[in-house]
Structures are given as C-alpha cells and as structure tokens.
Amino acid sequence: MVDGKAKSGPLLDIRNLRIEATVYPPGEAPRTITLVHDVSLTLEKGKVLGLIGESGAGKSTIGLSSMGYGRGGVRITGGEVILNGRDILTGGKEGLRKLRGREVCYVAQSAAAAFNPAHRLMDQVVEATLLHGTATRAEAEKRAVALFRKLSLPNPETIGERFPHQVSGGQLQRVMTAMALCSEPDLIVFDEPTTALDVTTQIDVLSAIKDAIRDTHVAALYITHDLAVVAQVSDEIMVLRHGRLVEWGGTHQIIKEPRQEYTNALVSVHQIEHQEQQPGTTPMLSVKNVTAAYGGGHVKVLKNVSVDIFPGQTLAVVGESGSGKSTLARAITGLLPPEKGSVVFDGRTLANRLADRPKEDLRQLQMIYQMADVAMNPRQTVGTIIGRPLEFYFGMKGRERDKRVAELLDEIEMGKGFVDRYPAELSGGQKQRVCIARSLAAKPKLIICDEVTSALDPLVAHGILKLLLNLQQIEKVAYLFITHDLATVKSIADSIAVMYRGEVVRYGSKSKVLTPPFDAYTDLLLSSVPEMEIGWLEKAIKGRRMESAGN
Amino acid sequence: MSSPIVKLVAQRIALGILLLLAVSVLIFAGTQILPGDVAQAILGQSATPESLANLREQLGLNQPAYIRYFHWLGGVLTGDLGTAMSSGQDIATSIKERLWNTLFLAFWAAIVAIPLAITLGLIAVRYRNGWVDKLISGVALASTSFPEFFIGYLLVFYFAVQHQWFPAISTVYDGMPLGERLQAIALPAAALTLVVLAHMMRMTRAAILNVMQSAYVETAELKGLSAAAVIRKHAFPNAIAPIINVVMLNLAYLVVGVVVVEVIFVYPGMGQYLVDHVTKRDVPVVQAVGLIFAAVYITLNIIADIAAIVANPRLRHPK
Numbered sequence: 094m095v096d097g098k099a100k101s102g103p104l105l106d107i108r109n110l111r112i113e114a115t116v117y118p119p120g121e122a123p124r125t126i127t128l129v130h131d132v133s134l135t136l137e138k139g140k141v142l143g144l145i146g147e148s149g150a151g152k153s154t155i156g157l158s159s160m161g162y163g164r165g166g167v168r169i170t171g172g173e174v175i176l177n178g179r180d181i182l183t184g185g186k187e188g189l190r191k192l193r194g195r196e197v198c199y200v201a202q203s204a205a206a207a208f209n210p211a212h213r214l215m216d217q218v219v220e221a222t223l224l225h226g227t228a229t230r231a232e233a234e235k236r237a238v239a240l241f242r243k244l245s246l247p248n249p250e251t252i253g254e255r256f257p258h259q260v261s262g263g264q265l266q267r268v269m270t271a272m273a274l275c276s277e278p279d280l281i282v283f284d285e286p287t288t289a290l291d292v293t294t295q296i297d298v299l300s301a302i303k304d305a306i307r308d309t310h311v312a313a314l315y316i317t318h319d320l321a322v323v324a325q326v327s328d329e330i331m332v333l334r335h336g337r338l339v340e341w342g343g344t345h346q347i348i349k350e351p352r353q354e355y356t357n358a359l360v361s362v363h364q365i366e367h368q369e370q371q372p373g374t375t376p377m378l379s380v381k382n383v384t385a386a387y388g389g390g391h392v393k394v395l396k397n398v399s400v401d402i403f404p405g406q407t408l409a410v411v412g413e414s415g416s417g418k419s420t421l422a423r424a425i426t427g428l429l430p431p432e433k434g435s436v437v438f439d440g441r442t443l444a445n446r447l448a449d450r451p452k453e454d455l456r457q458l459q460m461i462y463q464m465a466d467v468a469m470n471p472r473q474t475v476g477t478i479i480g481r482p483l484e485f486y487f488g489m490k491g492r493e494r495d496k497r498v499a500e501l502l503d504e505i506e507m508g509k510g511f512v513d514r515y516p517a518e519l520s521g522g523q524k525q526r527v528c529i530a531r532s533l534a535a536k537p538k539l540i541i542c543d544e545v546t547s548a549l550d551p552l553v554a555h556g557i558l559k560l561l562l563n564l565q566q567i568e569k570v571a572y573l574f575i576t577h578d579l580a581t582v583k584s585i586a587d588s589i590a591v592m593y594r595g596e597v598v599r600y601g602s603k604s605k606v607l608t609p610p611f612d613a614y615t616d617l618l619l620s621s622v623p624e625m626e627i628g629w630l631e632k633a634i635k636g637r638r639m640e641s642a643g644n
Numbered sequence: 645m646s647s648p649i650v651k652l653v654a655q656r657i658a659l660g661i662l663l664l665l666a667v668s669v670l671i672f673a674g675t676q677i678l679p680g681d682v683a684q685a686i687l688g689q690s691a692t693p694e695s696l697a698n699l700r701e702q703l704g705l706n707q708p709a710y711i712r713y714f715h716w717l718g719g720v721l722t723g724d725l726g727t728a729m730s731s732g733q734d735i736a737t738s739i740k741e742r743l744w745n746t747l748f749l750a751f752w753a754a755i756v757a758i759p760l761a762i763t764l765g766l767i768a769v770r771y772r773n774g775w776v777d778k779l780i781s782g783v784a785l786a787s788t789s790f791p792e793f794f795i796g797y798l799l800v801f802y803f804a805v806q807h808q809w810f811p812a813i814s815t816v817y818d819g820m821p822l823g824e825r826l827q828a829i830a831l832p833a834a835a836l837t838l839v840v841l842a843h844m845m846r847m848t849r850a851a852i853l854n855v856m857q858s859a860y861v862e863t864a865e866l867k868g869l870s871a872a873a874v875i876r877k878h879a880f881p882n883a884i885a886p887i888i889n890v891v892m893l894n895l896a897y898l899v900v901g902v903v904v905v906e907v908i909f910v911y912p913g914m915g916q917y918l919v920d921h922v923t924k925r926d927v928p929v930v931q932a933v934g935l936i937f938a939a940v941y942i943t944l945n946i947i948a949d950i951a952a953i954v955a956n957p958r959l960r961h962p963k
Contacts, residue, residue, distance in 0.1 A: 160866055194867035206859035210957055211881035221867035256957045 194221030215253030765848025
C-alpha cells in the first residue's frame with residue numbers, strides 16, 4: 094500500500110484508453126492498427142473486475158496497461174491510467190518501475206513459462222518485495238510460506254527450495270499467485286490464469302485464487318475467455334470485442350440478463366444436438382489390449398487399453414493431460430509401436446510400426462492436430478496443402494486435382510478466394526478447416542482428431558464441431574476424438590472412453606457413460622466443468638469425492 | 645551431484661576418449677599415405693640400397709602398418725613421442741617447452757578476450773538496435789574480418805615501430821621474469837583477442853536476445869527490474885550453455901589456430917614448431933603436434949559439453 098496517496102476515489106481509473114501497434118505485413122508498407130479504442134473502466138479497492146472476450150478483443154492489452162506495459166511493439170497512445178490517484182503514463186520509466194511489482198502485480202497464463210528455470214521458486218517469489226525494499230528477506234520469506242499455505246500448496250515450508258520444473262503446472266500457477274501477493278500490491282492482473290490447466294486442476298487453482306483475493310482484500314482484473322470461470326470470481330464483468338467495450342455490468346446481470354446480442358451469444362450454451370448412433374455389429378477399428386511405453390519400456394503410458402470404433406461413428410477419448418489420450422492416437426497410427434496388443438482395422442491386423450504399413454493403410458487413417466498453424470507448411474498455399482494428399486495417394490494432377498481441391502474447400506465452407514492464400518493469412522478457425530480438408534482429401538475411413546478445438550475461441554470451436562458432424566454425414570468417416578473438454582464430448586460423441594493414468598476407466602455408449610452412477614474419476618471430471626452459475630465453484634468443491642490428479 | 649549428471653558426464657568423457665583414438669588412427673594413416681620414404685628422407689638421394697634396408701629394419705618400417713600404429717600409440721601413452729628425424733632430438737622434450745609457451749599466450753589472450761566479449765555482448769543487448777549496439781557489432785565484425793597477419797602487422801607498425809611500447813618480436817626464454825614475459829606477448833595476445841572477440845560477443849548477444857523473448861523475462865520486467873538487472877539475473881543464466889560452447893571453440897582456436905600469429909611474432913610456440921617441421925617433412929613431429937592439437941580441441945569441447953550439462957537446472961536438480 095502506498096502511503097500519502099489519495100485514499101478516496103477508485104483504485105484504478107482508466108479513461109479513454111487507446112492502444113496502437115505497428116504491423117509489418119509482408120510486401121506492404123508498415124501501418125498502424127488500433128488494438129483498443131477509447132475504453133474506460135474503474136475498479137474500486139478490493140473488487141474484482143472480469144475482462145472477457147475472444148482472442149484479439151484487447152483483454153490482455155488493457156490489463157497490462159494498468160502497469161504501463163505494452164507487449165512487443167504495442168504502444169499506449171491516448172487516454173489516462175490513473176492508479177492510486179495519479180496518471181501512471183506521465184511518470185516516466187522510473188515511475189513505472191516503482192509501481193510494477195509493488196502496487197500492481199501480474200499473474201501470467203502459463204506459469205510454467207513465466208518462471209525462470211534457472212532460479213529457485215523462493216528467490217523469484219520474494220524478488221519484487223526485496224527489490225522495492227518493502228520487507229527484509231526473512232520477512233518476505235515468512236510471508237511467502239504463509240501464502241503457500243493459504244494457497245494449499247503441498248509442503249509450504251520447503252516448496253520454495255524447488256526449481257520450477259520440479260513442480261506441477263497447477264502448483265506453479267498457485268506459486269505465481271503467491272508471488273503476486275507477496276509484495277502486498279493493491280491490484281493484481283490475472284491473465285487467463287487457469288486456461289492452460291486441466292478442468293480438474295483449474296477448479297482447485299480457481300478456488301485458491303478466490304480465497305486469496307477475499308482474505309487479502311486485493312483488487313483484481315481477471316482476464317479470461319471463459320465466462321463460466323469469470324462468473325465465479327468477479328464482482329463485475331466487462332465484455333470486450335475487437336478492442337471495444339460491448340457491455341459492462343454486475344456479474345449477475347451479465348450472465349443472467351445480457352443486454353447486448355454479442356454477450357448473449359457468449360452466454361448461451363452451445364449445445365449441439367447430436368443423436369447418438371447405436372454401435373454396429375462389426376467395429377471398423379479395434380484396439381485390443383494395447384500396452385505402450387516410452388523410454389524403452391520404462392514409463393508405461395498405456396495399460397491394456399481396448400476400444401472399438403464403428404464405421405461412420407465418433408469415439409470420444411476424454412481425460413486430463415498425462416492420461417494417455419494422445420499416446421493412444423500415437424499407438425494406433427504406429428508412431429509409437431505398442432509393446433503388447435494389436436490394432437485391427439477392417440478385419441486385418443495393422444503393422445505395429447508406421448514404417449511397416451503400406452500406403453493404403455496410411456491413407457485410411459488421417460490425423461488433425463490441436464495446433465493447426467504448426468501442422469501446415471507456412472511456405473505452401475492452401476491449394477498446395479490440400480492438393481498434396483491427392484497427388485500422393487491418388488496420383489491426381491493438374492485440372493483434376495484443382496477441381497477436387499475446390500470441392501473440398503466448398504465442403505469446409507471456405508470459398509474459392511482461399512486457394513492461393515498462405516496459412517499466415519488465415520484465422521485460427523480457417524487454419525483448422527484447411528487441416529480438416531487436407532485429411533479428408535485422402536478419403537480416409539477414420540480421422541483422429543487430437544484436441545482440435547482446444548486452441549480456438551468458443552464460438553469458432555462451435556463452428557468447427559458443426560462442420561465435423563456435417564462432414565461425417567457426407568463422407569461417412571469415423572472420428573476418434575481426443576479431448577479434455579466434456580462439453581465437446583456431449584456434442585459430438587456416439588461412444589466415450591474415459592482415460593485415467595493410462596487406463597480406460599469407463600467405456601460405453603455416450604448415454605451410458607454420462608448416466609449415473611459414476612465412478613469417482615468420471616464424477617470428478619463431470620463436476621469440474623465450470624457452469625455459468627454464481628456459487629457453482631463452492632458447491633462443486635464441497636461435493637467432490639476425490640482429489641484431482643494434479644494435487 | 646546426482647546420478648543423471650554423473651552418467652551424462654561419464655558418457656561425454658568416454659566419447660571423447662574414443663574420438664581421440666579415432667583421430668590418432670586418422671593422423672597415423674594420413675602420414676602413412678603421404679608419398680616418400682622416411683629412410684630415404686633421412687639418408688638422402690645418395691644412399692645405397694643396403695643402408696636403406698638396414699635403416700628400414702632399424703626403424704621398424706618393414707613391419708605392417710597396424711603394428712607400427714600400436715607401437716606409436718603405446719609410446720604416446722607412456723609419454724614417448726619418438727625422435728625428430730631432422731634434428732634427432734626427443735620430441736617430447738622439445739614440445740614440452742613450446743606447448744607451455746603456447747598455453748601461456750592462449751591463457752592471457754583468453755583472460756582478456758572472454759570477459760571482454762561477454763561484457764560487450766551484454767552491453768549490446770542492453771542497448772540493442774541503438775547506436776551502441778551497432779558500434780560494438782561493427783567494430784567487432786571488422787576486427788574479425790581482417791586476416792590475423794594484417795592485424796598483427798598493424799599492431800607491430802603502431803605499437804612497436806611508431807611508439808616502441810612493445811617489442812615487435814616476442815622472444816621468451818627460460819627464467820624470464822613474468823612482467824617482461826607479459827610485455828613480450830602483449831602484441832600477439834592482442835592480435836588473438838581481436839580475432840576471437842567478435843565471434844564470442846555476437847554469440848553472447850544472440851543467445852541472450854533469444855532468451856529475452858521468454859515469458860519469464862516479461863515477468864521480471866513486470867516486477868519492476870531495470871533492463872540491466874533483467875539481462876544479468878534472468879536472461880544471462882539461461883543463455884549460458886550456448887555461450888560456453890562458443891567460448892570453448894574459441895579457446896581451442898587460441899591453442900591450435902595460433903600458427904600464423906606465432907610466425908608473425910616469431911614466438912617459440914607449437915605453431916612455429918609445426919610449421920618448421922612440416923617444411924622439413926619431419927613426420928613424427930607432425931604426428932605428435934597433430935595429436936596434441938586434437939587432444940586440446942576434444943578436451944575443450946568435452947568441457948563445454950559438461951559445463952552445458954551442469955548449467956542445466958533440469959539435470960542438476962532432477963524431479
């Protein structure tokens with residue numbers, strides 16, 4: 094707390110904030126784009142304001158402006174940021190350095206990346222406190238240990254001696270919160286602090302953050318794209334889109350009585366009605382008692398896994414990170430040859446190793462990945478990317494290939510104008526559509542979708558799921574759909590396999606798996622999915638039957 | 645120290661020894677396929693066939709190559725590098741003094757060049773893309789682009805001929821006081837420093853700039869740390885592995901690449917010795933010097949690898 098500063102008036106008062114950046118498009122003259130258009134907000138002491146919007150809405154940019162920080166080449170070009178009664182934008186570099194880490198602290202999305210791998214946690218946690226001279230080292234460390242305890246970290250006395258890589262992601266996120274609280278700031282900017290975590294871990298971290306905010310009376314800007322999450326911690330919510338304010342109101346008003354159409358679109362639940370198909374008589378692909386391991390058999394990641402996929406149907410594989418979902422995909426495709434067990438496709442057993450499989454087998458199994466932008470060659474046009482499997486598997490050339498590429502682009506609802514574009518010129522959703530078209534080009538019987546909607550904004554993800562379901566109708570292709578998101582599972586699956594630590598703990602048709610009584614783990618997964626309901630978090634924590642694996 | 649580090653370090657050392665053995669085979673084979681006959685070279689054109697045959701027998705040249713190789717290797721391992729053909733002196737004794745001279749010169753060049761290069765690299769990062777950065781990069785690049793003999797003669801012209809601050813010829817002898825010795829090697833050490841400076845400085849700059857993109861550097865900035873503190877405390881420790889690598893490469897160059905500089909300053913080091921004996925076709929000396937250079941090179945690279953392993957907190961403190 095800074096003494097002698099105005100105690101009346103709001104803690105943070107941002108007026109007509111305008112933020113710009115210079116972009117350098119290839120082959121064009123650099124130009125200035127406006128990221129934030131005259132946004133104003135106020136925040137009282139001890140209150141939490143949620144900033145919500147899709148990517149590109151300017152949430153993080155606005156949040157960081159409270160510390161006078163612009164990421165990359167981002168510049169604050171207009172407006173005032175009044176913190177504790179003074180405009181911080183006029184205080185110069187020295188003034189900004191004095192307030193960063195003391196009056197305002199920051200909690201980043203990925204604590205795993207935000208901690209310096211070369212230093213022990215404790216040194217990093219107390220660094221800002223010591224830098225600003227608000228406490229001695231002994232006092233700061235005592236405070237840090239107390240915060241570790243409050244955030245229910247294991248071994249609060251000794252966890253500070255560890256290095257970042259020795260602590261799990263969920264725990265690191267809590268250590269980062271402790272780091273922000275350690276210098277007793279007036280304001281903390283939480284920038285998507287739980288987005289990178291599993292649902293089951295998210296709920297713990299969310300509840301720890303909420304308790305810490307309540308007990309320390311710190312004010313917070315809580316930035317997220319997940320309305321259900323922000324509803325649990327915020328007093329007020331501000332909805333942003335394309336750098337402009339859409340709607341600002343109390344949490345209850347925003348989620349229950351949204352006044353703007355865009356807010357309404359964000360709030361409404363995007364359930365896709367998908368009629369579950371009954372399993373056929375003969376499965377198209379059978380995974381039979383597969384056991385697989387990394388490191389020459391040392392780390393068993395799949396233990397005796399058996400699942401079936403029927404023609405034209407979708408099997409969803411759910412579980413948190415480290416449960417073996419993606420490894421199952423690697424075992425099926427032959428990227429990680431199973432130690433035991435076999436994969437039977439269309440009545441014949443597939444070779445264990447990818448290198449031993451004939452081209453025809455490769456064609457029948459295609460994959461779509463989570464990160465569409467790194468799954469494409471940035472130097473190839475959309476037409477080349479989609480045309481490649483046509484040449485490789487079917488030997489198509491020239492006009493014939495171009496015609497098929499155009500058909501595929503139509504199927505993914507992207508017009509002709511896209512053939513000559515490069516991946517960098519596409520949005521996230523469009524990139525994923527191109528990846529879908531590329532996999533369809535091989536005319537496979539099965540497509541493995543590995544977290545294909547996880548990196549996308551909810552509305553865009555919704556569109557992708559609808560597209561995948563439509564394509565399933567047209568092409569009669571089966572999906573193995575790997576995801577950690579249960580809402581997605583409900584929308585798309587015909588059958589579900591729940592994985593936990595390399596084993597399938599629950600498996601069957603969608604209706605069967607999602608009907609009680611549940612086993613402890615499925616119950617934990619289901620109850621951890623945030624609901625857009627004030628007070629859901631407390632109810633969910635109370636009703637849990639088992640601790641999450643991240644703890 | 646924990647077991648993964650011990651294992652990795654042991655692996656590197658074993659690999660280094662294996663590599664050195666392979667190099668010794670190459671050196672031996674290389675000198676064998678050179679045209680000419682050692683006995684002929686020693687006795688000259690006028691030798692009689694009988695005396696040639698006798699000498700061959702005496703030198704063991706009639707034995708198969710692999711036996712001669714093991715003979716040679718066994719000698720090397722016991723410190724016997726053979727005798728020089730041109731002078732008949734014991735190679736090990738002549739090399740000892742010269743190797744020490746070379747290491748002495750390399751040591752002082754390194755003492756100046758390494759801290760200077762790293763400091764300049766840090767300063768260049770601090771003022772990146774500004775005029776300070778461009779000046780440092782420009783000067784360092786220019787000094788590297790000039791051939792070493794040109795820099796050497798430039799230094800001699802200015803500091804020895806015009807101002808006579810330092811001797812133009814770096815004569816050293818046994819029992820020379822340290823102060824005089826340092827004065828004698830000042831110019832060659834300066835020339836070497838200028839040659840290796842830019843490489844290390846630019847790699848330091850690039851390695852740290854790479855780390856400056858990390859999220860934890862942003863975290864440090866948002867704690868209110870000054871730019872210099874961010875670089876020193878948060879960026880540098882994570883850029884240490886690539887920096888050590890380039891430093892070791894340059895150290896190796898200081899030992900094995902000094903030939904030209906030693907010749908310019910008539911410094912009695914390994915480079916001079918090698919050049920002299922190459923012209924005399926003295927194969928045993930060339931073999932011995934080649935092997936020592938290879939050993940220095942491999943040892944320094946092993947040290948770089950080990951330092952990079954030890955600098956990695958993930959290996960130093962496993963889960």
